[in-house]
Amino acid sequence: MHSTVDALLVLSFGGPEGPDEVRPFLENVTRGRGIPPERLDAVEEHYQHFGGVSPINARNRELIAAVRDRTDLPVYFGNRNWHPLVEDTLASMVSDGVRNALVFATSAYGGYSACRQYDDDIARARKAVGDAAPQLTKLRHFFDHPAFVAANADAVRAAQAEVAPGARLVFTAHSIPTSADAAAGPPEEGGHRYSRQVAEAARLVAAEVGAAEYDVVWQSRSGPPQVPWLEPDIVDHIDALHAAGVTDVVISPVGFVSDHVEVVWDLDNEAKERAAELGMGFARAATAGPDPRFADMVVELIDEHRHDGAPRRLSEVPGAGCTVNGAPCAVDCCLPPKRRGRPAS
Structure with missing residues (x-):
């Protein structure tokens, strides 16, 4: 103890x-x-x-x-x-x-x-x-705690009930510069701790709701366009799904614990409006918090x-x-990107 x-x-x-x-x-x-x-x-x-x-x-x-x-x-x-x-x-x-x-x-x-x-x-x-x-x-x-996964899974089920059966399940998380993702984790783990954990949380939730196919995409990027960030962006992905014949989409913000302005603006406004413009059914799952x-x-x-x-x-x-007391778990773990800049909520 x-x-x-x-x-x-x-x-x-x-x-x-x-x-x-x-x-x-x-x-x-x-x-x-x-x-x-x-x-x-x-x-x-x-x-x-x-x-x-x-x-x-x-x-x-x-x-x-x-x-x-x-x-x-x-x-x-x-x-x-x-x-x-x-x-x-x-x-x-x-x-x-x-x-x-x-x-x-x-x-x-x-x-x-x-x-x-x-x-x-x-x-x-x-x-x-x-x-x-x-x-x-x-x-x-x-990210892989049973309660976190279960809360997200039930939120997905509730959102699925709002659209046609077979809607495409799409998970989102906050994008970060690819250089920061590469530094996210000690070298012996190969870095990329952030994107790997988001992908794993998405896999676990998808398995819980029985979704054999799903996507992991990103949102809320900022900074100069010449700096690579994790992609694809959620709105761009909705365009791609529409082009592929997808008629309904369920968005799960698995990368977020609770709603804040980036969730409600980027998803409930921009993504939802784009889906409506394309005539797609759209539902956004609640956050787990x-x-x-x-x-x-x-x-x-x-x-x-x-x-x-x-x-x-x-x-x-x-x-x-x-x-x-603020000591990181590893010296080279989760280092800041060389160029950062994202006003967030």
Whole structure:
């Protein structure tokens, strides 16, 4: 058994909660990345389309409430890019006497933005509060956890009921530069941890719903066009499916834990509108986060760590274990791309 754990920190990306917060949030996300103002203008318009509010904070608060109902630990909430900022949350944890906390990062996958940057957040927050900082242990990847797979599978089944039988199943995740994907994983694993884990999660969900054929595509790319990113893009793929005679499509955002602006804009607006223009039936599956089994999974990950339990996994694709105080699981794992730039939600 590990030393006594006295709190859980839910660590996420953050998002604005009002029109006046959108631009400062985007500038915070992209600081130092050389993003042109016109790109921020375009993304800001997406947020204003939804009243300047990203769904992500509300979904995280719902998750926190559900976890609190299932555990004896106090649960704190901190973000990388917007309030409540993780530095402020950690200061509150110190004031409350927390000494040894677990961290649940709201991403199922490896990679720079999905994993290592959360390690950086932890290290930065601990440095900000100084010597009184508690030990922070980030919980493992969960892309192949039975509860995550089951929640996504049931969401797919519900979406399939909205369109004609035999609709093409398409999984999406956030695109990243191909150079970053190559660096996502230690050399002995051959890198590509992020795309391999997304592909494995898609395979597991497809098997659960009995889909013999499916596609894995990408969304929300940004940055200069000369920089290669993971492809194909979801909208381009809808065009290709239509050209191949596909009449109905079900989209599963398996790469995302909860809705945020990139999910609801890129899928519920751009992809849905393109399918409608082509006369295709379209349904988008829910993300896994609101499913009660997701909160059950978080508590199971906590107990797994507290009691040295055997991890429940449905695959052999490598996933990272716990990391402590912001130290990455491997020196060369999930390095940042040389050129980054994606305002996100």
